[in-house]
Amino acid sequence: MLTIQALREEKDRVLQALSKRHIDASADIERVLEWDAQRRNTQSMLDDLLAQSNTLSREIGGLIRDGKKEEAEAIKSQTADLKEQSASLKTQMHELEASIQALLCTIPNAPHLDVIAGKTPEDNVETFRAGEMPKLHAGAVPHWELAERYKLIDFELGSKVTGAGFPFYRGKGAKLQRALIQLFLDRADAAGYEEYIPPLLINAESGFGTGQLPDKEGQMYHAVADDLFLIPTGEVPLTNIYRDTLLKEAELPIKLCGYTPCFRREAGSYGKDVRGLNRLHQFDKVEIVQINHPEQSYATLEAMVDHVKGLLEALELPYRILRLCGGDMGFTSAMTFDFEVFSAAQERWLEVSSVSNFETYQANRLKCRFKGNDGKTQLVHTLNGSALALPRIVASLLENHQDESGIRIPTALQAYCGFDRID
């Protein structure tokens, strides 16, 4: 959530930035500022009243100690009015605070200056492209056919046991999953990310911290009896490790990674996009997270992008990087780079990673701050990226590395798999 301080001090910049998302937040922001002024006014009135009643209470205490009961009783009678007034101001304060927060939560993050103002994915800017486009043999087929032919993934069995979008991986297909996870974790480890195995269910506070709640609960599976949510991404538990914390500047940057399954209801998705591994309700992902000094966060974003590049190059996959336009960016992000690999048999680009800088948007919700070397406390910047999400990587590995008699495993992955071909 945007900070009130930013709205107060640089409202025009924020409005301009938000216009890149094609939303006009000016009315909401005016309202927040107005409520905030009321809140401050209410608070100073309340503080005055409380100060008065504290003084009276101390007097009463003194009088009682001195045995002057009657004088004490006289002062007591003065406090009733103060009490009533302060109770009503307290209620007003709580209401104002709740209103401000509720409205602030509906305003998305302000995009960075370099983000362009497009509306749809077509407006995203391609910033980088690498890898060779594969030339497939005449009988090349999409991954879902390869998965069936070589008994790697069983979609129908998943539908029987759970439902559509919950495949079984089997045999070399299962081993390939483990190999990819291990490769990704080893790379993250080598890059200095500390590995965590987080819980897969999170509470509502954590959902709020990273921005899934309120309003996006429809995208998460909800364990109602215990009011817990299945994580849609490892970002949620990993980033929430640092909820309600005050760090020292010397502790930055914090670099975390973790492998988790991810669960997404994907309400509203349908059509050909969902074929095979293209869109699943449960999938595996290695996530990298960084918490850093505001002055460092864009250098960090670049480093995270480079890290993901390295993974795709190791897998010998052709890919491109897009800087998302304002209209296509996630609610909480200030700048996002998407990675897409070319899936040759489908002849489509598939999103396999999204790397974002949230600046202080999550940190403000998380209450994650650091005390600088100058003694001042400020919000950190949070960033995260998929490194990587498995299903579409598997889809493109299968499709791009297929030949007449099977599928070649890229060199970097062979030691992890324990085999160099699927056939």
Add this chain to the structure above:
RNA sequence: GGAGAGGUGGCCGAGUGGCUUAAGGCGCACGCUUGGAAAGCGUGUUUACUCGAGAGGGUAACCCGGGUUCGAAUCCCGGUCUCUCCA
């Protein structure tokens, strides 16, 4: 699932209604002392909101939320977490 004990500052720990934002200790920072260090001595050492140009002031916070009271770390109720024992 049942029974009991407990949750106080960076840490340990005192505190059962007012003189307690919180004794004492440890740690940490700065200063004095010293040839240098240790010890010793002194000073300082939470956060949020808010008022103020600043110095500084006000309010709130002793797991969380309610309540009793003129006044709550302290009493009451609910929740939560930790520990011990039982199943």
